[in-house]
Amino acid sequence: xxxxxxxxxxxxxxxxxxxxxxxxxxxxxxxxxxxxxxxxxxxxxxxxxxxxxxxxxxxxxxxxxxxxxxxxxxxxxxxxxxxxxxxxxxxxxxxxxxxxxxxxxxxxxxxxxxxxxxxxxxxxxxxxxxxxxxxxxxxxxxxxxxxxxxxxxxxxxxxxxxxxxxxxxxxxxxxxxxxxxxxxxxxxxxxxxxxxxxxxxxxxxxxxxxxxxxxxxxxxxxxxxxxxxxxxxxxxxxxxxxxxxxxxxxxxxxxxxxxxxxxxxxxx
Amino acid sequence: xxxxxxxxxxxxxxxxxxxxxxxxxxxxxxxxxxxxxxxxxxxxxxxxxxxxxxxxxxxxxxxxxxxx
Ligand SMILES: Cc1ncc(C[n+]2csc(CCOP(=O)(O)OP(=O)(O)O)c2C)c(N)n1
Ligand code: SF4
Ligand code: SF4
Ligand code: SF4
Numbered sequence: 001x002x003x004x005x006x007x008x009x010x011x012x013x014x015x016x017x018x019x020x021x022x023x024x025x026x027x028x029x030x031x032x033x034x035x036x037x038x039x040x041x042x043x044x045x046x047x048x049x050x051x052x053x054x055x056x057x058x059x060x061x062x063x064x065x066x067x068x069x070x071x072x073x074x075x076x077x078x079x080x081x082x083x084x085x086x087x088x089x090x091x092x093x094x095x096x097x098x099x100x101x102x103x104x105x106x107x108x109x110x111x112x113x114x115x116x117x118x119x120x121x122x123x124x125x126x127x128x129x130x131x132x133x134x135x136x137x138x139x140x141x142x143x144x145x146x147x148x149x150x151x152x153x154x155x156x157x158x159x160x161x162x163x164x165x166x167x168x169x170x171x172x173x174x175x176x177x178x179x180x181x182x183x184x185x186x187x188x189x190x191x192x193x194x195x196x197x198x199x200x201x202x203x204x205x206x207x208x209x210x211x212x213x214x215x216x217x218x219x220x221x222x223x224x225x226x227x228x229x230x231x232x233x234x235x236x237x238x239x240x241x242x243x244x245x246x247x248x249x250x251x252x253x254x255x256x257x258x259x260x261x262x263x264x265x266x267x268x
Numbered sequence: 269x270x271x272x273x274x275x276x277x278x279x280x281x282x283x284x285x286x287x288x289x290x291x292x293x294x295x296x297x298x299x300x301x302x303x304x305x306x307x308x309x310x311x312x313x314x315x316x317x318x319x320x321x322x323x324x325x326x327x328x329x330x331x332x333x334x335x336x
Contacts, residue, residue: 001328020323022323027323213286214290218289
């Protein structure tokens with residue numbers, strides 16, 4: 001398998017349920033690192049808590065499994081002392097947008113040089129299927145048995161408003177585009193985020209009447225469209241689809257660059 | 269002649285059936301106990317989709333040139 005060298009074979013198979021999409025996100029990241037030829041000793045994986053956050057512990061790279069919602073502040077600290085390393089945060093939708101939401105907007109505002117991968121399974125997997133800030137309106141979770149009456153966050157708009165300089169969205173059924181966005185995110189200067197829609201067949205799938213993990217992935221094929229395709233659609237056709245692609249990619253001085261130039265100035 | 273070798277890591281496979289559903293050539297199948305097996309290797313076009321949709325790093329397709 002491409003990228004196998006970034007996986008710790010002693011920890012595979014993972015604890016994830018059969019058909020859980022998390023492993024596909026990990027496979028895409030390891031493939032992206034392989035394509036970029038990043039040595040594994042130059043990568044540090046940081047995670048919070050959640051099913052998806054187990055990722056850090058499967059990597060054959062330096063890694064740290066922190067507290068729920070706190071992966072970004074820990075990653076920020078690591079990047080400040082080791083700006084030469086690629087610091088990659090692997091986080092769930094609850095981890096990054098609920099309990100960690102405040103850290104998220106400030107990481108974006110600072111444009112700190114981190115890569116954040118959001119595993120969007122629309123639910124809290126680890127704790128039993130509670131709704132998250134990314135549960136679509138009307139969908140069920142154990143805390144919303146009749147359907148969620150809340151509106152979900154739009155990760156792209158939220159992060160763009162907060163100042164992130166690279167934002168992409170993909171899904172686990174689209175492996176090649178996911179690898180491409182991850183490559184671009186890891187190479188980006190500044191705060192780079194890739195939201196990957198993935199399936200939790202055990203909670204989200206069961207509660208929302210999805211038949212199988214494969215059916216959940218086929219659903220993505222039918223319901224996600226690229227920005228290029230969406231341009232040719234009518235407003236009405238577009239409104240029922242989830243858009244994917246690179247939404248924001250801009251050059252903007254990153255926190256690490258600004259700090260370096262300030263140090264240089266002060267040492268004159 | 270080109271031949272593709274489909275390698276299933278039995279200790280990793282969780283029998284989720286995703287690769288079976290996504291293989292465009294119906295090369296893969298599951299038995300009564302959901303265990304994955306290769307139905308017809310000669311149909312495989314080496315597209316690698318099975319490996320890309322597998323959540324458990326459990327299947328890979330090695331494209332080989334058959335000797336002689
Ligand atoms: C401070 C704190 N609050 C709550 C929890 C309980 N908890 C563990 S994981 C989790 C949510 C997991 O959801 P998500 O981040 O979306 O990840 P997933 O399991 O879906 O991959 C919660 C609430 C905790 N571990 N620590
Ligand atoms: S509970 Fe859901 S998210 Fe967690 S491992 Fe199982 S399928 Fe994946
Ligand atoms: S490589 Fe393609 S055709 Fe061959 S088994 Fe995998 S999905 Fe099927
Ligand atoms: S997708 Fe992977 S884990 Fe699922 S049945 Fe196929 S080889 Fe096994």
